[in-house]
Amino acid sequence: MKTEHLALEHVTPGMLLGGDVIDANGAVLLAAGSALSESLLAALGRRGIRQVEVTRVEQLSESEREARREAVRARLAHLFRGAGETEAGRFLFEVVLDYRMEQLG
């Protein structure tokens, strides 16, 4: 996956780390692949980290995006395979699906 270096203030919550964040002593503060939350970003700022490598999600082609959405939908459908066909169960499925789709952007 393609990555880019971004100044910390340009990183938004939800972005994924494209490479390990390393402190001055060479210790890994945060491993590649971690999802950056608001609190993690604040913690990195406090540790004096100014720039991080993030994965360029926006570089995904439309077909790659669709493939990812499909994988998420399929996993959720698999999880709900025994949940029965009640209206409440359907509602819960839709809420979680919606949430996952928003996460994918």
Place this chain on the structure above:
Amino acid sequence: MTPLTLEEVLADIRQLPSLPAVVGELIRTLDNESAGIEQLAEGIAKDQSLAARALRVANSPFYGIQHKVASIHDAIVILGFRAVGSLVMAASVTRYFTPPPEMAFDPMRFWRHGIGAALCARALAREVGLDPEAAFTAGLLHDIGVLMLLTTRPEHYAEVLAARRERDCHLVVVERELLGFDHATAGAALADRWRLPEEIVRAVALHHAPGPDRESSVRPALDDIVHVANILAHALDLAEDPDALVPSLDVSAWRRLGLDESTLKALLPGIEQAHEGYCAMLAA
């Protein structure tokens, strides 16, 4: 194999050694965090591996603490009482119930789900105005019957798990068929023996069939919360179990919670984020 009866399981429970003191303290200090911190710190200090783990996590870079955290008390303040409490609960209970190695039990997955259900239960309880800390504990321990049966009756339970895998159906269905009772009933008997508050015992007992006597009631109770929390934790895939199966949602329990789409959706990011933090500690 001779069939197992609930009476035999109840007899097993009566013969279990008493609960580690630190777990008993945790349960008793549920709703009294300030008294709880001292007792929790004392309990952890007696356990070298737990103490080392709590300090290691508190000293990890993410808490942004400039000086070295050397005392358990400070570690609890930094990491949060509830987070350290669940770490201690998980570690102590796992040590208390150690399934035989041939059961291929994955404690990490078990507690990832328990912590997930605990966090979901706490968020739901806050939303509907029930005690969030009791909800957290009930969520954390809702499947304790599974862990007990895995450990005390491994031969019978191996059959249950094999049948569940084979038929890809709900655990309680196979349990009721092969054993004549389920992990919710067994877990509640254990929770009762451990002197957990009655509403928690009830929530453990009813997490697959909430509110049997409240069909027409409009007010939610802890069993409704834990029922929905268990389902939500599975739906969010928090245990990362490839075979996970979302149980069917009890329509009355769901109605009693009265959550609309935007309220529910707004809870999810916080649950997932807290889950990551709690589980990082579990793995440390």
